[in-house]
Amino acid sequence: xxxxxxxxxxxxxxxxxxxxxxxxxxxxxxxxxxxxxxxxxxxxxxxxxxxxxxxxxxxxxxxxxxxxxxxxxxxxxxxxxxxxxxxxxxxxxxxxxxxxxxxxxxxxxxxxxxxxxxxxxxxxxxxxxxxxxxxxxxxxxxxxxxxxxxxxxxxxxxxxxxxxxx
Amino acid sequence: xxxxxxxxxxxxxxxxxxxxxxxxxxxxxxxxxxxxxxxxxxxxxxxxxxxxxxxxxxxxxxxxxxxxxxxxxxxxxxxxxxxxxxxxxxxxxxxxxxxxxxxxxxxxxxxxxxxxxxxxxxxxxxxxxxxxxxxxxxxxxxxxxxxxxxxxxxxxxxxxxxxxxxxxxxxxxxxxxxxxxxxxxxxxxxxxxxxxxxxxxxxxxxxxxxxxxxxxxxxxxxxxxxxxx
Numbered sequence: 001x002x003x004x005x006x007x008x009x010x011x012x013x014x015x016x017x018x019x020x021x022x023x024x025x026x027x028x029x030x031x032x033x034x035x036x037x038x039x040x041x042x043x044x045x046x047x048x049x050x051x052x053x054x055x056x057x058x059x060x061x062x063x064x065x066x067x068x069x070x071x072x073x074x075x076x077x078x079x080x081x082x083x084x085x086x087x088x089x090x091x092x093x094x095x096x097x098x099x100x101x102x103x104x105x106x107x108x109x110x111x112x113x114x115x116x117x118x119x120x121x122x123x124x125x126x127x128x129x130x131x132x133x134x135x136x137x138x139x140x141x142x143x144x145x146x147x148x149x150x151x152x153x154x155x156x157x158x159x160x161x162x163x164x165x166x
Numbered sequence: 167x168x169x170x171x172x173x174x175x176x177x178x179x180x181x182x183x184x185x186x187x188x189x190x191x192x193x194x195x196x197x198x199x200x201x202x203x204x205x206x207x208x209x210x211x212x213x214x215x216x217x218x219x220x221x222x223x224x225x226x227x228x229x230x231x232x233x234x235x236x237x238x239x240x241x242x243x244x245x246x247x248x249x250x251x252x253x254x255x256x257x258x259x260x261x262x263x264x265x266x267x268x269x270x271x272x273x274x275x276x277x278x279x280x281x282x283x284x285x286x287x288x289x290x291x292x293x294x295x296x297x298x299x300x301x302x303x304x305x306x307x308x309x310x311x312x313x314x315x316x317x318x319x320x321x322x323x324x325x326x327x328x329x330x331x332x333x334x335x336x337x338x339x340x341x342x343x344x345x346x347x348x349x350x351x352x353x354x355x356x357x358x359x360x361x362x363x364x365x366x367x368x369x370x371x372x373x374x375x376x377x378x379x380x381x382x383x384x385x386x387x388x389x390x391x392x393x394x395x
Contacts, residue, residue, distance in 0.1 A: 023371060024370055025363045025370060026364060026367050029363050098359070098360055098363065135374075138370055138373075138375075139374055
């Protein structure tokens with residue numbers, strides 16, 4: 001099968017049960033947590049705006065335009081969320097919860113903002129062909145998805161951060 | 167008004183007579199008093215009292231007198247009269263006004279008698295039995311249930327209780343404890359999810375690799391779709 005060509009067996013277990021790179025289940029849970037955060041914020045903002053607009057007499061055309069602008073803002077918000085956190089320290093809140101980090105495969109540091117933006121835009125591309133871009137994680141030596149391969153990033157398990165004790 | 171000269175001797179004589187009469191009377195009175203005291207003292211010191219007491223007992227004088235008094239309703243009348251005259255109230259007022267009640271209470275609290283009395287009551291088996299009967303009685307159960315119901319019904323309407331709850335909920339110790347508890351619980355849940363997800367990562371990967379190896383080992387059947395295309 002062509003999918004197995006050029007791939008090797010997974011790296012030996014690091015830190016217990018898996019390799020040093022985050023696997024599919026962990027990444028999906030982190031993504032779901034991020035989605036919850038993004039949707040919660042977007043819904044709250046939408047609720048506040050809708051409540052404010054309900055106090056005013058707004059024509060239907062304007063409502064349609066406002067809905068389109070809101071949708072665009074929601075998309076921008078989601079994109080900005082991932083770009084900001086990946087470019088800052090490689091950890092979105094969901095990643096932080098699952099203790100994983102998105103890193104530059106070569107420099108072992110956070111991605112540049114432009115590459116983080118490309119990575120976000122490639123997420124739907126990886127998901128479109130029946131999530132085939134994500135299933136690559138299962139057979140890749142460094143557990144990379146399609147968008148990871150394109151932007152040359154990896155997702156690694158982050159070491160536990162010791163909480164400062166007062 | 168001064169007496170005429172002719173009557174002066176008579177007036178002097180009358181005055182002397184009066185003085186003599188007073189002196190005699192004083193002596194008689196003091197002598198009679200002393201005599202009476204002596205007589206009474208002798209009577210009390212002698213057998214008269216014993217004999218009188220024996221006669222009182224022998225002839226049941228006290229019983230007869232008390233029976234007569236009781237039968238005649240004398241006690242009731244005396245008590246009614248006392249009640250009508252407000253005697254208990256006056257006695258109570260007097261006790262309170264003079265501070266006698268305070269003195270009695272102070273003496274009771276300061277002295278060991280009250281402690282002895284309380285200890286005696288508490289250690290007595292009768293008190294324990296009575297207490298058990300009281301506690302297990304249906305009346306107490308109903309009373310407690312009614313009080314609890316009324317308290318529960320009144321508490322939510324009480325501003326003082328809500329102030330107390332606000333004070334407790336807003337206290338730094340409580341909020342810190344809740345925050346620590348929540349953080350600890352969230353950490354525990356997140357840790358469990360992390361462990362399980364990493365185990366799932368490894369299992370999924372093993373399953374994928376075993377599937378790929380099996381397909382790579384299996385020969386392509388003749389006349390299959392690949393050969394057909």
